[in-house]
Amino acid sequence: MLVPFFRTILLYIFIIAAFRLMGKRQVAEMQATEFVITILISAVASVPMQDLNIPLLHGLVPILTLIAAEIFLSVLSMRSQKLRRLLSGRPVQIIRNGVPDQQALRKVRMTLDDVFETLRLKDVFDLRSIQFAQVETNGQVSLLLFPGAQAVTLDTLGKAPKSSPPMELIVSDGVLCRENLQAIGRDEAWLDSILKANLLSSLKQVFLLCADRSGNILLFRKEGK
Template identity: 35%
Template sequence: MFIVLFRTIILYLIVVLSMRLMGKKQIGEMEPFELVIAIMISELASLPMQDTRISIIRGIIPILTLLFLQTIFAMLQLKSEKFRLLLSGKPNLLIDKGKLNLKELKNEKFNLNDLLEELRLQGYYNLSDIEYAILETSGKISVIPKTNTEPATKEDMKIQFTQEALPITLVLDGKVNTENLKMIHKNSKWLKDMMKKNNIHSAEKILIAMLDSKGKFFYQLKN
């Protein structure tokens, strides 16, 4: 039993490291060759876990080989446009100048119901509002709406606005994040003053406190 446990831990760590080295893409954003390698790695890792007669090295070596191949392919894609097209293909226009491209839909095995569903998920309910719909190499669809249907921006309407910033967590579960305080050029005294203004006597009572995207102090107590 302990041998199986040990083998599982080792293979788990190797698979996690391999996927981490492959990058931060989610499954739905992987290129075809990346998805194939991810599936093969998971299969290769599961075999030595289930069958102790298989040497753990026979599971590790193929995983490392696939990781090496993925790294080589990724480098070749960066350097060669032709290799990138060969391995990942190219984006396809499913809607071109407001018209459905039936040839591309047929080539990509993409039916109209699937296309309409994807468009609805992105907030487009009418085909007449869309100028271009592009099937990316990751399988996701990018939409370029017709100019006259695009929502007006604050800049278009000449409304004054200030750019929102990233929210910064200052206290989490009673613990003060001093690094984030330094990031916003504040200190513990400033934080204590903000707590005092909101009748908070101790940081330990705070579940979360942060500066939101508009620069306002937001907090919630544990109780």
């Protein structure tokens, strides 16, 4: 009973030391190569833990090999921009001046629901307030707001800022979000009038439509429609 216990403790300490050596970050901040190495190390370490017939050294050697490979690639990436871009890719700008880039969204395989969820988590509820937003190489989204939409203090304003109703996602890539339409107190007749006012005959021609209770709308056509 003591043998598997000590083997597990030893492997645990060894893996912790390995990750400290590689300077690993949080999972959400990892590059693709770092994430793959992490999964492989976990898989390799589990084998000698479960099978006592396998010498412990046979589990440590593959882990050391993976660590060496990761450190080697990291050093090369620091010295070679081409290799760094090959392994990690480049940031992709998905919003420019409040307008979502449809081709970029398809490239990173993000839906509008993904985009709006990310923006809400960053306390941004209006696309028009975004100067640009991009998906970083680690999958995180960073954004820059227009100066007028950036956070200010009451001392700067001299008064409390006025609140405005959040915009709801009404049409996402040609699909109607009925719950959001009801949330802003509108119906499909209102939606039809918006389409006609913008010379659109079908929801399938709409890439994005947002609206709020105050009557403000934000509409983008599908490219090529």
